[in-house]
Amino acid sequence: MPNPLVETVDLTKAYGPNVVVDHINLCIDEGEIFGFLGPNGAGKTTTILMLLGLAEPTSGEARIGGYVTNIHPMEVKRMTGYLPENVGFYDDMSPVENLAYITRLNGISDREAKPKIDEVLVTVGLDHVANVKVGTFSKGMKQRLGIADVLVKDPRLVILDEPTTGIDPAGVSQILDLITVMAADRQITVLLCSHLLHHVQKVSDRVGIISRGKMIAQGTIDELSTQLTDGTQQVDLEEIYMKSFSEGIA
Amino acid sequence: MKPIFWKELADHFGSWRFFVFMIVILLASVSTTYTASETILGNAETTDDIFVLIFSTSGEGLPTFIWFIALLGPFLGIIFGFDVINGERTRGTLSRMLSQPVYRDSVINAKFLAGLTAVGVILAGIILISCGLGLFTLGITPDVGEIMRILIFFLLCLLYVGFWLGLGILCSVFFRQAMVSVLVSIAIWIFFMSFMSMIAGVVADQVYPVDRYSGEQAVLDHNELNRQINLISPVHLFEESSDTILTPEKHSLDELRQLLSYLKGEMIPGSVSVRQSLILIWPHIVSLIALTSICFAASYIRFMREEIRAT
Numbered sequence: 001m002p003n004p005l006v007e008t009v010d011l012t013k014a015y016g017p018n019v020v021v022d023h024i025n026l027c028i029d030e031g032e033i034f035g036f037l038g039p040n041g042a043g044k045t046t047t048i049l050m051l052l053g054l055a056e057p058t059s060g061e062a063r064i065g066g067y068v069t070n071i072h073p074m075e076v077k078r079m080t081g082y083l084p085e086n087v088g089f090y091d092d093m094s095p096v097e098n099l100a101y102i103t104r105l106n107g108i109s110d111r112e113a114k115p116k117i118d119e120v121l122v123t124v125g126l127d128h129v130a131n132v133k134v135g136t137f138s139k140g141m142k143q144r145l146g147i148a149d150v151l152v153k154d155p156r157l158v159i160l161d162e163p164t165t166g167i168d169p170a171g172v173s174q175i176l177d178l179i180t181v182m183a184a185d186r187q188i189t190v191l192l193c194s195h196l197l198h199h200v201q202k203v204s205d206r207v208g209i210i211s212r213g214k215m216i217a218q219g220t221i222d223e224l225s226t227q228l229t230d231g232t233q234q235v236d237l238e239e240i241y242m243k244s245f246s247e248g249i250a
Numbered sequence: 251m252k253p254i255f256w257k258e259l260a261d262h263f264g265s266w267r268f269f270v271f272m273i274v275i276l277l278a279s280v281s282t283t284y285t286a287s288e289t290i291l292g293n294a295e296t297t298d299d300i301f302v303l304i305f306s307t308s309g310e311g312l313p314t315f316i317w318f319i320a321l322l323g324p325f326l327g328i329i330f331g332f333d334v335i336n337g338e339r340t341r342g343t344l345s346r347m348l349s350q351p352v353y354r355d356s357v358i359n360a361k362f363l364a365g366l367t368a369v370g371v372i373l374a375g376i377i378l379i380s381c382g383l384g385l386f387t388l389g390i391t392p393d394v395g396e397i398m399r400i401l402i403f404f405l406l407c408l409l410y411v412g413f414w415l416g417l418g419i420l421c422s423v424f425f426r427q428a429m430v431s432v433l434v435s436i437a438i439w440i441f442f443m444s445f446m447s448m449i450a451g452v453v454a455d456q457v458y459p460v461d462r463y464s465g466e467q468a469v470l471d472h473n474e475l476n477r478q479i480n481l482i483s484p485v486h487l488f489e490e491s492s493d494t495i496l497t498p499e500k501h502s503l504d505e506l507r508q509l510l511s512y513l514k515g516e517m518i519p520g521s522v523s524v525r526q527s528l529i530l531i532w533p534h535i536v537s538l539i540a541l542t543s544i545c546f547a548a549s550y551i552r553f554m555r556e557e558i559r560a561t
Contacts, residue, residue: 045559052349055557074351082349088342104253105350149346 003066005030005157005189006051010060013046020046022213023060028191028206030156033183035204036193037241043213044193045085048159051191052082064157078106081150085161087142091135095126095145098134099152106153113152120148124178140171147178151186158182159191164199176203197241209241216240251356254347258334258364267329268368275326275376278318283380285309287387299498299521301392302399304384306496315380316492319373319407320485324414324439326372330365331418332435333428335553340428345558354553358419358546365415366408373407395498398524402495406531409538410488414439416545423549442483450479466510473506481534484541491534495527503530 006028013021021043028034038044049055051062053073062069064076089098096117103113121127124144129137137145143163150158160179164172180203182188194200200207201221208218217224217240224240262268286307290300305315335358338344348354377400385391392400417438421431454476460469480486494500498521502508511517 049557049559054345054348054559056555074353077349077351080349082345084342084345084349086342087346088344089346090341090343101253101257102346102350105347105352107351153350 004028006034006062006064006191008047008051008060008062011047011050011057011062012059013043013050013055014058020213021050021057024210024213024215026062026208026215026218028189030189031183031187032205033179033190033192033203035200035207036191036210037195037197037200037207038210039195042195042210044195044210045161047210048082048161048191048193051159052076052080078153079156081153081155081158083146083150083158083160083163085165087146087149089134089137089142089145089149092133094131094133095121095148096130098145099149102149103152108153116152116154120151123151123181124148125174140167140174143167143171143175144178147175147182151182151188155188157189157191159193161193162195163192164194164196172199179203197238251352251360254352254357254360255364258361259367262330262364262368268372271322271326271329272372272375275318275322275372276379278322279315279376279380280383282309282312282315282318283383284387285312286315287384290388299393299396299399300388301384301390301396302403302496302498304380304388305400305403306493316489316496319410319492320489321443323407323411323488324443324485326369327365327411327414327416328418328432328435328439330368331362331415332422332432334361334365334419335422336426336428336431337422339426348558355550358423358549358553362412362415362419362546365419366412369411369415370408373404373411377404377407395524399495399498399527402524402528403492406488406492406495406535406538409535409542410484413484413538413542413545416542416549420545420549423553442485446483446486447480450476453479470504470507470510474504477504481537484538487534487537487541491531494531498522498527501526501530 004027006026008024008026010023010025011021012019012023024043024047026047036044036047046055050057051064051069053069053076056070065079067075069076089095090101093101099117099120100110100113103117104110108116118127118130121130124147126141126144126148129141134142134145147160147163150160163175163179167175176199179190179192183190192200192204204221206218206220207224209216209224283304286304286309289307289309290303308314308317335344338347347357381392381400414435418431418435421435422428425431425434454472457475458468458472460472464472477490481490490503494503499519500508501517501522502511508517512519
């Protein structure tokens with residue numbers, strides 16, 4: 001069995017007495033799309049930050065491609081593309097310039113970067129506005145530019161934090177298609193974080209549900225229904241997910 | 251680190267702040283050097299090293315060039331530093347940048363160097379223009395020693411503005427909002443600019459009370475303590491060191507002591523070598539570098555372990 005690309009061992013983050021991420025054991029294999037589901041404030045983003053070495057775990061550890069993330073953050077960041085929830089771009093620069101900056105930060109020479117930038121802009125359908133200032137873009141366009149932004153560095157793993165929030169239905173299906181395409185054509189592993197079950201369900205191979213910092217269930221969608229009901233009855237995933245919401249509130 | 255440096259530098263050169271400050275400082279410096287040269291021409295009996303005096307002489311109604319830099323330098327540094335980190339945070343580009351394989355300290359370093367380069371271009375520009383104006387109005391050329399003095403003065407200006415740039419960056423790391431960051435920086439600047447000398451005066455009065463019956467030693471002690479306390483302030487560090495390097499006749503940091511030694515006939519007025527002046531201001535240079543390092547250390551400590559959330 002191949003080693004998992006992303007693995008966390010009892011990953012925990014506490015702010016004082018407030019435990020936000022509680023002994024999460026996550027396992028994502030190379031090439032799959034993993035849906036990370038949970039209500040707002042469940043600890044999804046904090047988990048991601050620890051995966052990227054942008055936050056320090058209180059205990060436990062996270063490994064990406066065999067590297068412990070807070071000890072070797074550079075190696076991890078080199079192979080990982082991260083699209084934060086509210087991604088920002090330099091408004092006074094064009095998409096090409098914004099992406100060129102990212103390739104330079106990744107140590108890719110300008111000559112190598114040029115065709116790559118053109119290619120990813122075609123992939124996300126922004127080639128017609130390649131030289132327009134980003135300040136004029138809509139939220140949907142910025143989100144697609146964000147996907148171009150993570151693809152341009154040729155990552156092995158892409159982490160998308162709520163990529164479909166605040167986007168209109170057409171934009172959502174565009175983004176979900178892009179996610180499927182990047183996994184199929186480029187063999188990129190995708191960690192898709194969202195609180196929207198339907199979006200996650202549509203594209204994910206496997207799903208993990210997190211609530212109040214704890215991983216409630218992990219597996220394929222079929223596995224989940226059996227896992228959560230001891231195989232006694234078939235239940236709708238939605239029901240389970242809603243239940244995790246109400247628990248979160250209570 | 252290089253890509254960040256070049257991007258920041260390009261941003262600075264294209265920004266309105268750069269343009270506005272270039273003009274403000276240009277106007278201030280040209281008018282001070284012009285009136286200074288008028289004054290120098292007025293009392294022509296001064297020594298050989300006349301040229302450098304255009305920076306340290308005050309003209310009619312206008313203060314010296316040094317004073318202008320002491321006043322505007324902090325502004326320059328703060329303006330180019332106060333939003334470098336929190337600005338990226340507000341725009342949401344910080345987490346994007348830091349999820350690339352770049353070290354956080356190189357982000358701070360690159361931004362500092364880019365700011366310093368932009369400021370250096372402004373300073374070099376106005377010093378050269380002032381020199382040109384001096385050549386024109388005084389009609390004499392500076393000798394090697396004087397050129398050395400002007401170069402050292404330029405480096406002092408860079409160090410001085412570098413401190414304020416470091417302070418601006420420190421505030422931009424600590425405060426999420428650019429507005430708070432700029433207000434705190436300016437508060438610190440005002441403290442050093444005006445309150446420091448008041449505090450020094452009060453303390454010196456308490457420790458060495460001086461009235462008109464006081465002896466020579468008491469007055470000298472009072473003066474010395476006052477000066478020492480003021481030297482905590484980068485503004486005074488800069489003013490005193492620049493004045494010393496640009497006034498070749500100054501062979502003691504304590505002007506009162508120097509004057510007394512002239513009056514008593516212990517010393518004959520005359521110029522000292524560049525080396526001597528440099529020895530006098532060496533502690534000032536070290537202190538300015540130390541103050542800047544403190545700002546840097548604090549920025550690093552805060553920024554290194556910080557959690558970067560996209561908000």
